[in-house]
Amino acid sequence: MYNQLERILFSKEQLEKRVKELGATLSNDYKDKNPLLICILKGSTLFYADLVRAMDIHLNFDFMAVSSYGAETRSSGEVKMIKDLDCSIADRHVIIVEDIVDTGFTLKYLTKLLCARKPASLKICTLLNKPSRREVDLTPDYVGFEVGNHFVVGYGLDYDEKFRNLPEIGVLKEEVYK
Ligand code: IMP
Numbered sequence: 001m002y003n004q005l006e007r008i009l010f011s012k013e014q015l016e017k018r019v020k021e022l023g024a025t026l027s028n029d030y031k032d033k034n035p036l037l038i039c040i041l042k043g044s045t046l047f048y049a050d051l052v053r054a055m056d057i058h059l060n061f062d063f064m065a066v067s068s069y070g071a072e073t074r075s076s077g078e079v080k081m082i083k084d085l086d087c088s089i090a091d092r093h094v095i096i097v098e099d100i101v102d103t104g105f106t107l108k109y110l111t112k113l114l115c116a117r118k119p120a121s122l123k124i125c126t127l128l129n130k131p132s133r134r135e136v137d138l139t140p141d142y143v144g145f146e147v148g149n150h151f152v153v154g155y156g157l158d159y160d161e162k163f164r165n166l167p168e169i170g171v172l173k174e175e176v177y178k
Contacts, residue, residue: 001163005153005170010145012167015155018144019047022125023054025142026095033093034058038085040110041065042164043099046156047127047144051097062087066106077135079109094119099157100128100147104138111138128152128169151177 010018026035037059039048052059065083094114101107107124114122125142132149153159154166159177163170 001166002170004163004173004176006150006173008168008170009147009150009152010155010169015144015169016050019050019127020054022142022144023051026051026125027055027057030055030059030093030095031057034060035093035095036060036062036087036089037095037097038114039063040096040098040106041083043156043158044097044127046164047099048097051125060087064110066110077103077105079106081113089114089117089119091118091120094122095142096122096124098124098126098140100130100152101126101138101140102130102133104134104136107140108136108138127155128157 037048037052039045039061041063042065052061062085063083064085067078067080067082096107096110096114098107111122111124123141126140127144128147129140129143129145130147130149150171151159152169153163153172154169156164157169158164159172
């Protein structure tokens with residue numbers, strides 16, 4: 001896998017340190033609120049698993065799946081729900097846990113959908129943010145790292161369903177997808 005990467009962007013240690021910091025911030029902000037953390041499948045799974053273990057407050061899990069790019073590296077702007085939540089979010093403090101905000105289409109769709117269910121609050125926590133690629137007005141509340149205009153893989157993020165199991169985050173060589 002490593003020979004298909006241009007370079008490593010974030011090492012295991014950098015990811016671990018930043019996720020712990022985010023966990024501590026969320027624990028502080030959501031103390032006594034019993035938040036519901038929504039994992040957006042599949043890209044957020046590793047981030048989610050580490051983030052919840054970095055939080056020392058009571059919280060609940062739920063999972064949602066939305067359409068991904070498939071073997072494309074660009075968003076079509078169309079988002080489809082593949083799996084909905086199991087529980088009601090009415091009057092709950094909800095945190096959407098996402099792997100990366102790129103164009104913003106996915107989270108725009110999700111926040112609109114979830115807001116209509118009347119949560120007590122709704123925030124976005126994303127491991128990576130690519131602000132230079134934004135096509136809709138959307139600002140995540142909690143961000144692990146800002147990244148430039150690269151296609152990145154690893155730590156849950158894929159290209160064509162591969163590379164999710166890389167423990168680091170790396171920039172994919174252009175020749176892999178061009
Ligand atoms: P958006 O709707 O364009 O913001 O894209 C959100 C989704 O696209 C993310 O949840 C990822 O699944 C995928 N995505 C966007 N950029 C990347 C990337 O650099 N690597 C891997 N997946 C990405």
